[in-house]
Amino acid sequence: MRIALLGLGDIAQKAYLPLVTGHTEVVPLLCTRNTQVLAQFAQQYRIEEAYSDLAELIAAKPDAVMIHSATSSHFAIATRLLQAGIAVFVDKPISDQFPECEQLINLAEQKNLPFFVGFNRRYAPLYQPALATQPLQVQYQKHRHNQCAPARTFIYDDFIHVVDFVRHVSGITSIQQCDFQLFQHSHAAELCSVQVQWHHKDALFSASMNRMAGSSFERLEYFSQDQHWQIDNLRQGEYSCHNQRQTLGFDDWQSTLYKRGFVAMLDQFIQLLKTGKTDSSANNAALLTHQLCEKILERLPQHLHR
Known part of the structure; x- marks a missing residue:
């Protein structure tokens, strides 16, 4: 299963990179506009597919993208991915503007695509x-x-x-x-x-x-x-x-990642991806939060x- 990490900031580096690259069911991809950081982690984790442009990542057709970029960018990025038929994991929050949260949940429902919000606790x-x-x-x-x-x-x-x-x-x-x-x-x-x-x-x-x-x-x-x-x-x-x-x-x-729930959360996301469809109950719960x-x-x- 090819899963891309988009945005390689502090949380992605500490939590998601080690988890995703070490998971036996995942082939990791990377995407960030910071080419120096991209090259560093592609080499460190021996990742073959690394992109500095979202359009190039979308063209590579990953099974899913995990969004770890700044909150202000979540809506635009997730919208493009869902419209392209790509499943999405978004590190909380979906957006800090509630109407944008509604729009993304509705789009995931319309496309019947897996959509997962990262609440590890x-x-x-x-x-x-x-x-x-x-x-x-x-x-x-x-x-x-x-x-x-x-x-x-x-x-x-x-x-x-x-x-x-x-x-x-x-x-x-x-x-x-x-x-x-x-x-x-x-x-x-x-x-x-x-x-x-x-x-x-x-x-x-x-x-x-x-x-x-x-x-x-x-x-x-x-x-x-x-x-x-x-x-x-x-x-x-x-x-x-x-x-x-x-x-x-x-x-x-x-x-620490196991203790804080990240390991079980990633497994849950992968199980959702295997269904190939959206989970309306989980979507509604995330939206209610x-x-x-x-x-x-x-x-x-x-x-x-x-």
């Missing part, structure tokens, strides 16, 4: 036992040290990870099921912290991010009947049941809208 191994239970209360926090940001960047480029995970576990299928409360703190024209919470099916869900934190970290607290998980930074934590505690973690030999992000933005104070 859903696939984190330590989270899976919790996700197999009925939630009573879920609190997900993801914080950063001293990184207040414009609201749209804050929400769509970072907080979306938290929003997607909590939406996923809450089981909502429409925005009408998410009458959320919002709390925020801003400084000047930048958003510094936000928390949203809602009820669904007698359970409470909370997603929060503080970018004025003393350090960068994330924590999942997941409560179900007589069970509690507290997992920090996706790689360590505690599980409690019947008033007994168990330490959670990994062996030293297991990779972006719609929720847009609703959060709309609820923020007016001075943060720009």
Whole structure:
């Protein structure tokens, strides 16, 4: 299966290049306008097909393209690929403009092409036992040290990870099921912290991010009947049941990409490609995550809208 990586920035270099080039079912291709970077990684990973132009990549007819370029470029690139009949993986977000998200999902549906959005936290191994239970209360926090940001960047480029995970576990299928409360703190024209919470099916869900934190970290607290998980930074934590505690973690030999869910996520994408068609349920779920992000933005104070 010939899969191209388009855009070779930091995340692509750290996560996706090692994964894709090491996968037994994938023949990797590369595409970036930076010819120096292109030559470097084509040589390092012994990749024969490397392109500096999107049109040339499309002409090469890969089975799929994984988009890791700047958020502002996602819509135009994904549109061209889908129109050319090529399956798409897009590193979150689809776009930071909700109408563009809708257009791309609709195009994938019309073309009946695989379309996959890269939310790795859903696939984190330590989270899976919790996700197999009925939630009573879920609190997900993801914080950063001293990184207040414009609201749209804050929400769509970072907080979306938290929003997607909590939406996923809450089981909502429409925005009408998410009458959320919002709390925020801003400084000047930048958003510094936000928390949203809602009820669904007698359970409470909370997603929060503080970018004025003393350090960068994330924590999942997941409560179900007589069970509690507290997992920090996706790689360590505690599980409690019947008033007994168990330490959670990994062996030293297991990779960071495995711990953070990237390995399972890539496998899921490859399984979708094998079907050769779009997954409407997954498409609608991804779109709902972006719609929720847009609703959060709309609820923020007016001075943060720009």
